[in-house]
Amino acid sequence: MIPQLLSIVPKTLHWCRIGLGLRRLKRANPEERAHAQQALATLLADSRGLAMKMGQVMAGSDDNNAFQPLVSSIEPLPLSAVQGCLENQLIQSLRSIDESTAAASLGQVHHAVLQNGADVAVKIRYPGIVEAVRAELKLTGWLPDAGPVKRWRFNSADYKNTLHRQLLRETDYRIEMQTQQRFKERLKVPGLHIPAIYSDLCTDAVLVQSWESGCRYSEACSWPKKSRLEIGRTLLMTLWQSLFVHGEVHGDPHPGNYLFRIDQQDNAQTVLLDFGCTVLIDRQRRLALLKLLDACHAGREIDALRCFVAMGFDAEKLAYLNTKMPELCNILFRPFLVQRPFHTMEWRLSTSLQASLGEQRWWFRAAGPADLMLLLRAFHGVGQQLEQLDIALPWWPLLRHVVGDALLEEARALELPAPANSRVTGMTYAGARRLSVRITENGVSTVSLDLPAEAATDLASIIPKPVMAEIQTALDIDLSGLTRRLQQEGISPQELFSLDNGHKQCRVWLE
Amino acid sequence: MNFVISVIHAVADPISAATFLCNALGFKNTCQSTEAVIVENGAIALRLVPDNTARQGDGGCLNLELQTRNMAQATAELLVLPDVSLIAQPVAVNPARVESRLQGPQGILITLVQEFNEDELGIIPPLPTSLIWNEDAEDCIRQMLRLIPVSFRESARIRITERAEMLTAEEAEITVTMNFAVQALADVTPLFQHPMLMSALRQRGIDPSGYFDRGTVS
Ligand SMILES: Nc1ncnc2c1ncn2[C@@H]1O[C@H](COP(=O)(O)OP(=O)(O)OP(=O)(O)O)[C@@H](O)[C@H]1O
Numbered sequence: 001m002i003p004q005l006l007s008i009v010p011k012t013l014h015w016c017r018i019g020l021g022l023r024r025l026k027r028a029n030p031e032e033r034a035h036a037q038q039a040l041a042t043l044l045a046d047s048r049g050l051a052m053k054m055g056q057v058m059a060g061s062d063d064n065n066a067f068q069p070l071v072s073s074i075e076p077l078p079l080s081a082v083q084g085c086l087e088n089q090l091i092q093s094l095r096s097i098d099e100s101t102a103a104a105s106l107g108q109v110h111h112a113v114l115q116n117g118a119d120v121a122v123k124i125r126y127p128g129i130v131e132a133v134r135a136e137l138k139l140t141g142w143l144p145d146a147g148p149v150k151r152w153r154f155n156s157a158d159y160k161n162t163l164h165r166q167l168l169r170e171t172d173y174r175i176e177m178q179t180q181q182r183f184k185e186r187l188k189v190p191g192l193h194i195p196a197i198y199s200d201l202c203t204d205a206v207l208v209q210s211w212e213s214g215c216r217y218s219e220a221c222s223w224p225k226k227s228r229l230e231i232g233r234t235l236l237m238t239l240w241q242s243l244f245v246h247g248e249v250h251g252d253p254h255p256g257n258y259l260f261r262i263d264q265q266d267n268a269q270t271v272l273l274d275f276g277c278t279v280l281i282d283r284q285r286r287l288a289l290l291k292l293l294d295a296c297h298a299g300r301e302i303d304a305l306r307c308f309v310a311m312g313f314d315a316e317k318l319a320y321l322n323t324k325m326p327e328l329c330n331i332l333f334r335p336f337l338v339q340r341p342f343h344t345m346e347w348r349l350s351t352s353l354q355a356s357l358g359e360q361r362w363w364f365r366a367a368g369p370a371d372l373m374l375l376l377r378a379f380h381g382v383g384q385q386l387e388q389l390d391i392a393l394p395w396w397p398l399l400r401h402v403v404g405d406a407l408l409e410e411a412r413a414l415e416l417p418a419p420a421n422s423r424v425t426g427m428t429y430a431g432a433r434r435l436s437v438r439i440t441e442n443g444v445s446t447v448s449l450d451l452p453a454e455a456a457t458d459l460a461s462i463i464p465k466p467v468m469a470e471i472q473t474a475l476d477i478d479l480s481g482l483t484r485r486l487q488q489e490g491i492s493p494q495e496l497f498s499l500d501n502g503h504k505q506c507r508v509w510l511e
Numbered sequence: 512m513n514f515v516i517s518v519i520h521a522v523a524d525p526i527s528a529a530t531f532l533c534n535a536l537g538f539k540n541t542c543q544s545t546e547a548v549i550v551e552n553g554a555i556a557l558r559l560v561p562d563n564t565a566r567q568g569d570g571g572c573l574n575l576e577l578q579t580r581n582m583a584q585a586t587a588e589l590l591v592l593p594d595v596s597l598i599a600q601p602v603a604v605n606p607a608r609v610e611s612r613l614q615g616p617q618g619i620l621i622t623l624v625q626e627f628n629e630d631e632l633g634i635i636p637p638l639p640t641s642l643i644w645n646e647d648a649e650d651c652i653r654q655m656l657r658l659i660p661v662s663f664r665e666s667a668r669i670r671i672t673e674r675a676e677m678l679t680a681e682e683a684e685i686t687v688t689m690n691f692a693v694q695a696l697a698d699v700t701p702l703f704q705h706p707m708l709m710s711a712l713r714q715r716g717i718d719p720s721g722y723f724d725r726g727t728v729s
Pocket residue numbers: 048070102103104105106107109121123195209210211212213256257273274275276
């Protein structure tokens with residue numbers, strides 16, 4: 001019930017955000033404005049739109065479609081409508097430029113030929129889109145601090161800041177240009193190709209890079225096994241090298257951002273596109289993850305909770321899952337733990353998390369900083385892509401190869417921060433920290449939940465409706481009265497109510 | 512508390528059924544009363560209960576599967592017993608399994624089964640690979656596996672293949688070469704088999720020195 005509720009939040013939000021965003025779009029001329037509106041709406045409505053993605057990340061990566069190719073895309077504008085964005089220097093360097101066939105999220109891509117004969121891809125930002133985005137960002141409180149977001153105490157400010165930063169970065173193609181150059185310079189992965197940038201022709205509104213040929217993901221999935229294995233290896237090694245060695249990960253690894261081709265040596269080449277959104281993970285955090293992975297792989301004992309905290313997780317929220325840590329690590333890191341090639345079909349991350357943690361998996365999500373949740377999705381996304389390629393690869397030895405002995409030693413030697421003395425901080429509700437709900441039917445436990453105490457003001461959505469109805473009839477409870485009382489008097493430790501009608505026992509208390 | 516798997520079989524004459532099971536099929540009579548005779552053979556316990564409505568020779572109530580290494584001989588031995596008749600000649604249900612059916616006394620049906628291992632079938636099964644294998648590497652491992660006792664071979668096949676693929680990935684490769692394959696063979700097989708494997712490798716023109724000094728991987 002709670003997951004369903006959570007997944008509604010981003011959708012509702014996204015509609016009111018688009019509505020508001022559009023009202024503020026006043027400056028551009030009518031045609032441009034209409035197109036920018038449409039582009040923005042598509043961006044936000046599409047699962048790949050950053051805003052939606054944030055909502056989905058919060059709501060959980062149960063949504064397996066998040067990395068599917070764009071289902072609906074807007075039509076690119078005719079060249080005549082965007083050529084005003086091209087600077088003289090670029091125009092003079094071009095021998096020819098084609099109409100665009102690829103609408104991107106905040107712009108569109110044209111194939112062009114330079115005077116020197118080089119084929120290039122020119123990404124041109126939509127006129128009016130910057131204003132649209134700015135208007136969008138002025139909206140405050142895009143996630144209401146109420147309902148489920150509040151119940152699990154999601155750090156919505158963190159999500160909001162991450163969103164804002166990313167959207168702003170995406171509107172300036174010079175930032176994307178620098179990121180792409182950085183990735184091209186740093187990443188040394190077999191089979192990986194990153195298009196070269198023509199930096200002297202780039203501006204904040206135009207990105208010029210080498211034109212790359214290649215087929216889409218769906219086609220590559222039907223290639224011979226050797227090529228599919230090569231692609232899989234490239235995807236995995238790219239993720240690990242960017243994460244563990246360089247600390248900056250491509251934040252949008254959906255299939256539309258790859259092109260695939262076979263080189264002259266008959267090896268599969270993966271072209272990685274779109275460096276508009278990256279996730280930065282500092283050294284301490286990534287070493288903590290590596291330390292944890294290494295210990296889990298070797299079966300060594302480790303304080304997983306402290307590793308997660310060193311990665312930026314909220315210690316207080318994770319403490320609820322302390323006893324489940326070994327199981328949680330087993331699920332999350334499963335591909336690294338098996339001593340054989342792993343087929344990601346075996347992973348079933350969401351299902352296993354749900355089976356093992358139940359509703360409490362939300363503690364894990366809510367405890368995680370926004371950027372790490374994006375990272376988890378990047379892992380999950382690559383996992384899905386490997387599944388579609390229908391290949392099994394040995395994860396741990398490939399990871400070891402990527403990180404090398406020195407980094408692994410550094411991770412092993414990493415001192416984890418001492419556990420915080422007082423787990424309870426910022427208690428605003430007159431004492432109670434936890435709301436506990438236990439429902440047993442015919443001796444079988446049907447609900448066993450521990451939630452932040454604040455959830456006591458939202459009992460209606462926690463306790464299954466039929467049970468609530470029974471409780472209300474049996475005990476004559478006025479739920480809204482109870483909520484009001486808690487809001488007025490503060491959420492202090494107390495028994496809220498209990499019911500025992502022989503076959504069903506229900507107890508709800510604050511402690 | 513211990514539980515054993517027990518099959519209840521209603522027969523017209525429990526004592527004669529028990530006698531057949533003990534004399535012909537190696538069961539032991541462990542308990543006998545007017546209510547039941549219990550026989551067992553270490554794997555299964557049969558509780559034979561009297562039932563006057565069960566007709567002598569009524570087929571199909573209790574179907575026992577007997578494994579044999581020699582179908583013809585086992586069939587002949589069973590057929591000399593009183594009250595045993597052949598009801599279906601041996602047929603191959605698949606290339607690795609032949610079955611015949613015989614009717615015993617007191618509703619006891621016997622399925623005689625002979626299974627053939629890969630040596631008897633003269634096949635060398637493929638390796639359960641996930642990566643790409645060089646032909647010579649795969650062929651070498653398949654041949655070497657024939658030297659491993661057949662009952663250990665299937666698990667050896669899986670472990671050697673997985674190990675070779677892990678070693679390959681350590682070098683960020685996706686093609687298993689002879690080098691990784693032989694190293695996996697050495698890592699996975701028990702020490703006492705090493706001399707035999709080393710000489711077999713030498714016969715194939717592969718120098719095993721350097722591979723077999725790491726001990727085994729558990
Ligand atoms: N160097 C290139 N060579 C060939 N085609 C390219 C190149 N760069 C981009 N494209 C095409 O343009 C499309 C959109 O480009 P890109 O992904 O960079 O834009 P974006 O604004 O980040 O879009 P999105 O967010 O939808 O991924 C790509 O899917 C691809 O078809």
